[in-house]
Amino acid sequence: MMTALTALSREATRLDAGDALAPLRERFLLPDGVTYLDGNSLGPLPAVVPQVLGDAVSRQWGTDLVRSWNTNGWWEAPLRVGDAIGRLLGAAPGQTVAGDSTSVQSFTALNAAAALRPDRTLLVTDPGHFPSDRYLAQAVGTNRGLELRYVPPAALVPFLDAEGDRVAVVSYSPVDFRTGELHDMGALTDAAHRAGALALWDLCHAAGALPLRLDDLHVDFAVGCGYKFLNGGPGAPAYLYVARRHHKSLELPLPGWTGHADPFGLSRDYTPAPGIAQARIGTPPILSLLALEAALTAFDGVDLTELRAKSVSLTEFFLRCATELLAPLGFASVTPSDHSRRGSHVALRHPNARALTQALASRGVIVDMRAPDLLRVGVNALYNTHEHLFEAAHHLYSIIRDADYDPVSSQPGLVT
């Protein structure tokens, strides 16, 4: 095994030496002694954030006070940050708004999509979709009298081609949050449209990690969070994309005052603002929103195709480590080996995944796990290196070899 270790170590060094994106790592403040492979749960701190947030607090809030809504651009922030996110989604300006949580945005999108297909009776989602998406689909389905049908992504195209004429909306993620499997957004969106249904995508595990082409693929709705690959900070505001062609016929379930056409007119009835601004709800959490805005500058000048190529190289290398070092020790990858079907994390199945995650953490390697038995290794090509992945694999190898973990240990789960 020493040979395999040495070979993989050298390969990591070689791959990192050829990494044209390595300087991007300087855009993050990563702590010494930590190998961070959990950016798909919480992105690390971008270097610009402390100064920007300090200014937002001390000058904008502290000195300019309420005037900042006008003079420091707070009022426009949800649309401005929405457009900045839109650039990473392949969305032209004016279709994305930042704010609220992914759950609230998902609720908004599900209701709005269903309202656009009032004669249809089915809401279709992935049985393996992220829990909040499923819970909200159940709630929206019950509230609107729609039947919720669970169809795995692999079965969706035939399902839609057969029964699609009853489907109002399909709600999926391009990347499975457990296995890392990447689905074909274009093919699934096209199948939805052939059936006359609308497509809603949850981009939490895709935005910032992959090039996305919402406009080109004619996606109808998309939502996502700001705190994973966008590195916007813990619980950073989410976003909602609505294709422009739907703006004039939107019926949104949460008509908040900031989405009013004349928000300061105090008029008795609700008149939605034109465009995506109608999807604003209440007063947005400006400090979290400005931290997210600053974090997005870590993508300035970055070619998402190059970023994706490096991400693929990172996961490819980790899968090689898994095969050569870890498979003999009882680990089995559940992530596709075909990189065109892989997102930006790799999940290894092991019965002691929870305890191993803790053992890795005690050695400074941060990954996470998903119950009951998946150890999840996320990569973000903005700052991760092949060496990071070699370290993770090497530590896992040593931990198992030396039985340096407590198989019955448990800790509360970490936030996805």
Add this chain to the structure above:
Amino acid sequence: MMTALTALSREATRLDAGDALAPLRERFLLPDGVTYLDGNSLGPLPAVVPQVLGDAVSRQWGTDLVRSWNTNGWWEAPLRVGDAIGRLLGAAPGQTVAGDSTSVQSFTALNAAAALRPDRTLLVTDPGHFPSDRYLAQAVGTNRGLELRYVPPAALVPFLDAEGDRVAVVSYSPVDFRTGELHDMGALTDAAHRAGALALWDLCHAAGALPLRLDDLHVDFAVGCGYKFLNGGPGAPAYLYVARRHHKSLELPLPGWTGHADPFGLSRDYTPAPGIAQARIGTPPILSLLALEAALTAFDGVDLTELRAKSVSLTEFFLRCATELLAPLGFASVTPSDHSRRGSHVALRHPNARALTQALASRGVIVDMRAPDLLRVGVNALYNTHEHLFEAAHHLYSIIRDADYDPVSSQPGLVT
């Protein structure tokens, strides 16, 4: 008029000299040269916030990274901050959750209240309620097939005594956001209960300004924002109070993953967490939430009854200034002179309210206005002085006397 000015100036000095709460002002970082009378729109920066937020960013996010959900108490923050707010509401622990916006919380509360009265057909609200509350009541009414009835607070008790058996929920604010009129929460809540209806209060303009007694008054639901008298920062997270007696029968419209009984179990169906935790929705904006938590320490050791007494003294003094100095110049107060019917702001009607608000700002006195003609002067007894109110009145007097304003000027409204 010189005599009145001199007398009022001396009276301000005298009242401030006897102000036992004056040292609380040191808990805020207020800019030099600014007289801030708009804390009912955006509270100023509490002195502890920059350090706390700096630590949240650099140490908790930057160094501890995703582990902070456990090790730095991020996961419990919505309940911990909720309880801290609850102390200002007269709410025992375990009934208040912080998060989302007032609009989202209002939507949640309206739906949950209506679901507890499934056989009733009316939703009753104030025609002068804050726009978002009205828009959401309209949306919830339409969605649930409830008729929305507008009844002014003064007419609510007789209305409920006559037609209350059809009413599911009454949704009101104790303080009118325009006139500052304070309604009798106890009497209105009792009337709702006599009719078998539930009471929902929007506390945006009351919490932190007045002693509140939600538990004692048997209020059912309450919501409010974190950024006015709670000083939590721009768009600070809102909160939802649900009386404990309703927790076991709640049906919430937005079942997000963080409100699940086993949020990391990834189970297929939604099982609400026990207690108020079921009202958590998505991942909360931690930076904004921790800023709010820090801001709430400005109330540590403060007796809300004393704070209210000072607030009454401040508004009383400003009303005296209005009567003696400003009424002859065309200003008319729309705020009750009876302090038991007055919240923590005074609104003066003047046809040039917008231009006068700008003229005051150019002299360093920040107030706000509400269309079309109300100039709104908010006081927060944590940091305002009688001298501040004298300055505001004196400047208004001078501006009118010298015609030192542009009556046709206009600017976008500021956020309420």
